Amino acid sequence: xxxxxxxxxxxxxxxxxxxxxxxxxxxxxxxxxxxxxxxxxxxxxxxxxxxxxxxxxxxxxxxxxxxxxxxxxxxxxxxxxxxxxxxxxxxxxxxxxxxxxxxxxxxxxxxxxxxxxxx
Amino acid sequence: xxxxxxxxxxxxxxxxxxxxxxxxxxxxxxxxxxxxxxxxxxxxxxxxxxxxxxxxxxxxxxxxxxxxxxxxxxxxxxxxxxxxxxxxxxxxxxxxxxxxxxxxxxxxxxxxxxxxxxx
Numbered sequence: 001x002x003x004x005x006x007x008x009x010x011x012x013x014x015x016x017x018x019x020x021x022x023x024x025x026x027x028x029x030x031x032x033x034x035x036x037x038x039x040x041x042x043x044x045x046x047x048x049x050x051x052x053x054x055x056x057x058x059x060x061x062x063x064x065x066x067x068x069x070x071x072x073x074x075x076x077x078x079x080x081x082x083x084x085x086x087x088x089x090x091x092x093x094x095x096x097x098x099x100x101x102x103x104x105x106x107x108x109x110x111x112x113x114x115x116x117x118x119x
Numbered sequence: 120x121x122x123x124x125x126x127x128x129x130x131x132x133x134x135x136x137x138x139x140x141x142x143x144x145x146x147x148x149x150x151x152x153x154x155x156x157x158x159x160x161x162x163x164x165x166x167x168x169x170x171x172x173x174x175x176x177x178x179x180x181x182x183x184x185x186x187x188x189x190x191x192x193x194x195x196x197x198x199x200x201x202x203x204x205x206x207x208x209x210x211x212x213x214x215x216x217x218x219x220x221x222x223x224x225x226x227x228x229x230x231x232x233x234x235x236x237x238x
Contacts, residue, residue: 002182002185002187002195002197002198002201003187003195004187004188004189004193004194004195005193005194005195006190006192006193006194007172007192007193007194008192023194024170024194024196025168025196026168026169026170026196026216026217027167027168027199027218029148029216031170031194031196031216048146049144049145049146050145051143051145051150053126053214055192063121066121068121068122068123069123070123071125073125073126073127073174074123074124074125074126075123075124075125075126075142075143075150076121076122076123076124077143077144077145077150079121080146082121095172097145097148097150097216098145099146
């Protein structure tokens with residue numbers, strides 16, 4: 001990819017919450033933008049760490065033993081196997097960094113599982 | 120890591136240009152902040168793609184057949200093996216995403232090679 005991706009502009013195209021879309025590939029990793037609003041499902045990714053970078057809005061990542069509060073420009077890495085539940089009280093846009101094929105609902109699966117397309 | 124990293128605050132700690140510092144680990148990848156100022160050396164990374172996300176300032180990534188111009192919030196991935204030269208006319212801070220052990224000067228080596236520490 002010899003392309004410049006403006007993350008805010010790409011994220012602004014998103015209409016559906018909790019449906020990450022791929023904006024770049026880095027080796028076998030995908031960089032995705034997502035629109036978050038409300039509470040997601042509790043889940044973990046047994047096979048991979050997952051990075052969240054908040055682009056705008058506020059994100060709370062609930063953990064079984066606490067929570068992380070992220071504002072714009074804040075980054076957090078959730079280690080593999082750690083149960084977490086992302087919650088956005090308002091609209092929040094994030095950049096996700098994780099291996100290609102990582103499923104948004106992790107080991108929880110269910111109706112909110114999506115297969116991310118490029119945007 | 121169950122820690123929230125504010126990228127701007129972490130990048131503001133940097134005093135040396137072209138000396139990336141690690142802020143997070145994601146599986147076997149490192150996320151690094153770097154202060155860029157002036158022109159770096161032409162180099163490529165034969166073994167890996169490399170992602171640049173501009174946090175503040177302006178970055179030009181010169182390629183043998185053109186250049187990419189990045190403003191804050193802009194992301195670019197330089198594919199493995201592609202020669203590039205990052206140039207910042209003023210001070211610019213970036214987030215770099217690449218496998219742990221990726222050398223800043225790539226295949227060029229030389230005096231500007233650094234072994235990144237955590238910050």
